[in-house]
Amino acid sequence: MAEELTFEQIDKTVFDTLRPPDQGYWTLMGLLFLGVLAGAGCWLYQIFKGIGVTGQNNPVHWGTYIINFVFWVGIAHSGTLISAILHLFRAGWTNPIARAAETMTVFAVCTAGLFPFIHLGRVWLVHYMIPIPNQRLLWPNFQSPLMFDVVAISTYLTVSSLFWYTGMLPDLATIRDRSQGMRRKIFSILSLGWTGELEQWRHYARGYLFFAALATPLAISVHSVVSWDFALSVAPGWHTTIFAPYFVAGAIHSGLAMVLALMIPLRKFFRYEKIITVKVLESVAKTIVFTGLIVGFAYGTEYFIAWYSRNSIEMETFRWRAFGDYAPEYWIMVICNTIIPLLFLFKKVRTHLRLMFVISIIVNIGMWYERFVIIIGSVAHDFIPHAWGLYRPTAVEFGIMIGSFCLFFLLFALFIKHLPSVSMTKMKESVHHGGHHGG
């Protein structure tokens, strides 16, 4: 209950999470690190053997690497939704989960950013994408949506990292003021000498507002740009104007599900029950129903447009999606993303933490398959029947994918034990303004 929370209790609860971790934590970290090593080993193997060790071949040249890239960029979006878009709308219920969601954004973009490098094959030529004069005097072609992506993702990583760090500044000073020894020294540097002086707050509040105002159109543009990687090429199922809003809604859908999947265990392990209340998680669940409906509407619209266009190639592509070789993947996508989240319409479901956790995982599986269906489906079965073909990922691709998941969770696990996983400042503001944080 919000009324019971005081500034002191908020500080104490968050401080307790920063105590030296137990053996279970280090065991988990060890396992995750092994997963990262396995992924890195697979990548190294691919570098030495060549890109042929993947299942990518004619006609499907974009496989799990691009699926994972889009998946992780999508996961990143809910952090911005929660901390920037809903901040502008003054939705106080997001305060307890804003920090963790922002962190998720930063680490998810880092993870996503690895995949174009892995997909490149000859990763040492990555500097060709940077607008610098190279030995052949070649320059990047900014008419290509792939170059939009380079600019958009780099901007998103930079902006979300700065937004995350700036938001943490007052909390870092709080930790500095309650620490001794080496920790105090580290946090003195990290907090940049923040003292909570009104003169500092005056500029900080203004700067933070502009951060939120800039991050909002950026987040929407980034996933729109990702969607144009597909929509600007003339392939059936890809070349459609609905892609940008469809991708943005899907990104927020998967991101919110990941927020639930991370917050429910975090709440339990760190005893955040008074801060991350069931009401907060319920609000996330309600938003998932909304984004699930948008995504479902987009699935339906794609079929309507294919039928309405009377374009035989487009009609065949969508018939094949639902009844062809990848029909199981298609139906997993539809059921996991649009049908199962509707269970959150029932209060009993959206207040039952275990059910919420399970549904959040199901939505994430569904969203991974959505990217599979879109990316693989269209090029596997396009204009000319003799060029049709199927794609299945190989063990190397699975290894790298598992490695990426381990990397994301490893970074997140490191964060929660070393930095404040709940924004103390935002929580204090919530309590100060009448406890509108879902309590």
Add this chain to the structure above:
Amino acid sequence: MEGEKICLMGLFRDEGQAVSAVRGLKDSGEFHLERVHSPIASHDLDDALGLPKSKVGWFTLAGGIIGFFSGFLLAVFTATRWNMIVSGKPVVALAPFFIVGFEFTILFAVFGNVIGLITQARLPRFKIYTEYDPRLTGDRYGVLASCDAPRRNALSLFFETKGAKVKPFKRAST
């Protein structure tokens, strides 16, 4: 000749009491209001202090304008190095280059915002005031005021009547 100055900090649990103390100090002719600290952003304290609007936004705007032209012109520059028509589009294609310009607008506006924030708030600052209390980033509002040494008790009484715990600091100033 001016005598020794002393500094006292009133530590308040309640924002309303801190606001009242700030207003009282500004109205009194004998005490000098030095600084105010708060664990959260406080509009009421801003109003009581009569602080002007922050200028951070101008840095953000300048960054955004520079960013748009940097992005757009970078795309134009790279395209005109070879002057080749790709996919039937003009060499300087407005729609795709506008996207590059847009992303650079956001990036540079954020850089401007950060520069504005650190210059205006005078960060980083690695030497913290000697007149400071660690509780100021926790749950206390701090109002620091100075006065001539003989008026120390009057200032202390002022803070106590406003509901503060008083923390004294020595300041060797004239």
